Amino acid sequence: MGFKLLKAFHVETRRLLWLTGLVFITVVLFQCIELPKGNSLWSMFSPGEVSEQKVNFFGKNSTSYLVSNMSSPSAVNSKIVSEDGNNFSGRVDEGRNNVPFISENPELGNTTKSNSSFTESLKEYFALHKGNSNLALIKPLGAPLVLSHDVAPNFSMEFGTSAPPAPPPLVHVSAKNPRLTVFEKEVLSLSDMSEALIQNFASPSTMIPRWSSKADEELVLAKQLIESAPPLKDGLYAALYRNASMFQRSYELMEQMLKVYIYKEGDTRIFHRPPLLGIYASEGWFMKHMEANRHFVTKKPKEAHLFYLPFSSLQLEETLYVPKSHDRKPLIQHLEDYADMISAKYPFWNRTEGTDHFLVACHDWVPSETKRQMANCIRAICNSDVKEGFKFGKDVSLPETNVRKSQNSLRDVGGKPPSKRKTLAFYAGNTLHGYLRPILLQYWGNNTDPDMQIHGTLPRSKDNRNYINYMKRSKYCICPRGYEVNSPRVVEAIFFECVPVIISDNFVPPFFETLNWESFAVFVAEKDVPNLKNILVSIPKKTFLQMHMRVKKVQQHFLWHPKPLKYDLFHMILHSIWYNRVFQFRPR
Known part of the structure; x- marks a missing residue:
């Protein structure tokens, strides 16, 4: 009888231990998947923590935080296949202490040997391009800078060859950024927009490239x-x-690099x-000048920082x-x-999921035409x-020029x-072009007030x-929206130097x-x-005279x-x- 009781006790003990283990594993998985990365339990399983540093983007009174996830579980031990068919096994360092970076801050560690060669190569680069090779201008960002030790080698594929092998998966940074409360407003003020711009520059929802390149550095x-x-x-x-x-x-750096x-x-x-005429001429004039340019355009895509999709x-x-x-x-x-053809034929779109590609287009329908692919x-x-x-910090507001x-x-x-x-x-x-103009004419049309020349x-x-x-x-030229928000x-x-x-x-x-x-325009x-x-x-x-003078000075930026x-x-x-590419980019 005693033996049977002892055996039953052992059986129940094992069941209890199994049950306890299952509960623990379930809780851990739930914590890792569902809780934010700042949670203490998550930090046990995430070797790459988020570092923060105040960065001034817009002047002395603006403060933002630069967020950079320098490693990710999905980036560890990734295997890259180069275009010549050779396998390349690149390991993203699992700990921050193993990652080389440029820093003058003793708390962040010393610059590694690979940094020294990187610094010298940058000096050579700027000497070649007659740029500023004084790297003392570089200030420590407080976050590691991953260099070229995980670059997939020998990317020498020429266009027209077969599609490259499938690269490793992209690493998403800030993929679940909380939506700013300003977007909950029906109408955003310019200060709301500035807040969104600063936030998106500091912590953009972008992709880390599948493999690094010299252009990334x-x-x-x-x-x-x-x-x-400098001043x-x-x-x-x-x-x-x-x-x-x-x-x-x-x-200056754009011109040099x-x-x-x-x-x-x-x-x-x-x-x-x-198209070089009409209200959509911006896309045409840019395309004309871009395709004729010899300074910025390269025939070597592996050197490119940006890839242009030249459609009208x-x-x-x-x-x-x-x-x-x-x-539509x-x-x-x-x-x-x-886009499917480009991504299937060449590796460059796939390396970043298109984040280093750009388009310049002025038609009202472009946002809906490009919101997916x-x-x-x-x-x-x-x-x-x-x-x-x-998207602030990513998209660019293109001037509509007639x-x-x-x-x-x-x-x-x-x-x-x-x-x-x-x-x-x-x-x-x-x-009849939109809902706002009839309201404008209703209040100020028919020349009832000689100061307000508001016409159809x-x-x-x-x-x-x-x-x-x-x-x-x-003195002032009224620029109301049409069907869409923009107006030539x-x-x-x-x-015409009118505010x-x-x-x-x-x-x-x-x-x-x-x-x-706001220094040279009025927003109503x-x-x-x-x-x-x-x-x-x-x-x-006095304010009008100042704004008029500034309109004349800013005019140089709006001339073809x-x-x-x-x-x-x-x-x-x-x-x-x-500029947006520089500040939305996140290295491996």
Whole structure:
């Protein structure tokens, strides 16, 4: 009897131990999967912790946090197959102490030997490109910099060969970033947008490349140099910019470092055919200058920091859209087929899931046409609507420019001095284009107030002379939204040196990551249209004169030249794409 009781006791004990073990394992798995990474239990299983450091993006009063996950369980012991068929086993270091980095902070450890060779190579790079090789400008970021020890070697595949073997999986950084509370608002103010921009630069939802490249190391260096930018040199008016020193340094680095590869494929009805006239001319002029450029364009894709998808959204609409069908599926499908072809034929899209690819497109439909297959790309778009998926810190607000003479894009630039601008405010345009313009005409139309020259469509005149003359002699030019948030009047106002008054809720103004728009433009909420005159009259004369002067100074950034000039519209578009790539990039 005693023996049977003892045996039963052992059986029950084993069952209890098994049950306890199952409960423990279940709890651990639940913690790892469901709880945030800051949880103490998660830290037991995650060798790569998140490091934080305050980084100033926009000046002395702006503070943000740079978040970088330098290792991930899914990145450990990943196996890469190079394009020549050789296997390469790369191991991402499991502990922070094993990762080489550049640092002047003794608390972070000493620079490794591999860092020394990396530093020398960077000096050689800048010497070759006549850049600044003084690496003392590099400030420690407080987070390890993973160098080229896990680069897949011998990427020498030429275009036109068969598709490469499947690479290892991407590592997602901040894939579950909490949505900012500002997006819960129906209308975002400019300060809300700035908050979102700072947050997304500090902790972008982006992908770590499947394998590293020399271009990646250059992006890391560029970010460090931009953040440690020296005081502003002569030539730029600081009030126009969020941070003039950082902009100037970033622009210089773009000139020294940036390489862009342009895909040659594409239906010739849609790709490589730039429209140079009309309100969508921005995409065409950029394409024309980009494809003709010899300084930034490279024929060696493995050297490229960015890959250009050279399609025209206007040509896409004119080629594939059936008028009045309301069916955009053929347009969306065409772009998705193109992206599928690029990703199947070449390794570059797959390395980053398209995050180092960019497009420049001005048609109103572009956000919906590119929100799936091209969602990870840097999208320079005119329809920069927060509520239609514009991503701060990744996407670029493209200026909508109405070019009337392709042979003379600078015709009529400029306007009367402030003392000869007798009209307080001017607007003219199609009153049926969207819901806002009828409201504007309802309150301020019919010329009931001589100070407020608010019209529908003006009588026809040669070269639209009536419209141009009104802009040249008005203090403020009203820029209301149309069907979408964007309007060519914003750039037209700057072109004719008239202070733009932007009435378009949730519109991200062009080059928002660089320019301080409130220094030279007026923003009026759509709900405040009935109070428009009072708002403009309340602006002191001294403030208007200052804004008018700044409009003249910022004008250089909004001009198309037959041959691109420093700081002009072509270079500003390219710079914003470069800048966003630098600050959204996360190394392996």
